[in-house]
Ligand SMILES: Nc1nc2c(ncn2[C@@H]2O[C@H](COP(=O)(O)OP(=O)(O)OP(=O)(O)O)[C@@H](O)[C@H]2O)c(=O)[nH]1
C-alpha cells in the first residue's frame with residue numbers, strides 16, 4: 264500500500280465522519296450563508312477548534328463567492344487546500360545533527376504514546392542500518408523500562424537504563440555519553456508522563472534537557488510533544504503546559520486511526536503554533552508517518568492530494 268493510501272486509511276474514521284455530515288447539509292449550487300453556518304458547526308463538532316474553524320469558514324466564504332459546486336467533492340478540495348494553508352504556516356521537517364548523534368526527547372502525558380513512538384522511530388532507523396540508542400528516562404512508572412527493553416530487543420537498538428526510582432537526569436547523562444562513545448546515529452529519550460505533581464515533572468524534564476544539551480552540544484535536536492489524538496480539546500490543554508515549560512520543537516499526534524475527530528490536528532497546529540512533525544495512524548512501525556501538510560489535509564476529507 265502506498266504511503267498516501269495508508270494515511271488515508273488511517274484517517275478513514277475522521278474522513279467518513281466529516282463526509283457524511285457534510286453530505287447531509289450539502290446542496291448543489293452556491294454556498295449559502297445557512298450552509299456555511301451548518302458547516303461551521305460540523306467542523307467544531309469534529310474538533311477542528313473554534314479559531315481555526317472560523318478562519319476556514321471566512322476564507323471559504325470569500326473564495327466560493329460567485330462559484331457553483333456541482334458535488335461535495337469540489338468543496339472538499341477547496342477545504343483541503345485551506346487546511347493545507349493552516350498547516351503550512353507551521354511546517355518544518357524533523358531536524359538532524361550535522362555530525363554526531365541526533366537526539367530526540369519525547370515528552371507528553373501518560374498514555375499519549377511516547378514509548379510506542381520511540382519504538383517506531385527506532386525501527387525506522389535500525390531498518391536503515393543506523394545505530395540507535397534508547398534512554399529509559401521514565402524511571403517513575405513501574406516497568407516503564409521493561410517496555411522499552413522489549414522494543415530495544417525487537418529493533419536491535421541499545422538500551423540505557425537505571426533502576427526504577429533513580430534520577431532520570433543520570434540516565435540521560437549516561438545515554439548521552441554512550442551515544443558519543445558508541446558513535447550512535449540516533450539517541451531517543453523516553454520520559455515520564457506522570458509524576459506526583461506537574462511541577463515535579465516539568466522540573467525533571469528541564470533537568471534532562473540541561474544534561475543532554477551539555478553533553479551533546481546543539482542537542483536535543485527535537486523535543487517532541489506526543490499528544491493522544493483521541494483526547495480532543497483536553498489534549499490541547501495538556502499540550503500548552505508542556506509547550507510553556509519545556510522548549511517543544513515539534514508535535515507527534517497519535518492514535519488518529521482510533522478517532523473520528525482527527526480534525527484536532529488542525530486545532531492543535533493553529534492554536535499552539537508548533538509544527539506537527541509526526542502522526543500515528545496505527546500500532547505498526549509503518550503507521551508512524553512524517554507529517555506532510557497537503558497529504559494530511561486531503562486525507563482528512565478522504566480524497567487524493569493532487
Ligand atoms: N491505535 C493506535 N494506538 C497507539 C498509537 N500510538 C500509541 N498507541 C497505543 O497507546 C498506548 C499507550 O502508548 P505508550 O507508548 O505506552 O504511551 P506512553 O506515552 O509511553 O505512556 P506512559 O509511559 O504511561 O507515560 C499503547 O497501547 C499503544 O499501543 C497509534 O498511533 N494508534
Ligand SMILES: [Mg+2]
Pocket residue numbers: 377378379401407453
Ligand atoms: Mg511510556
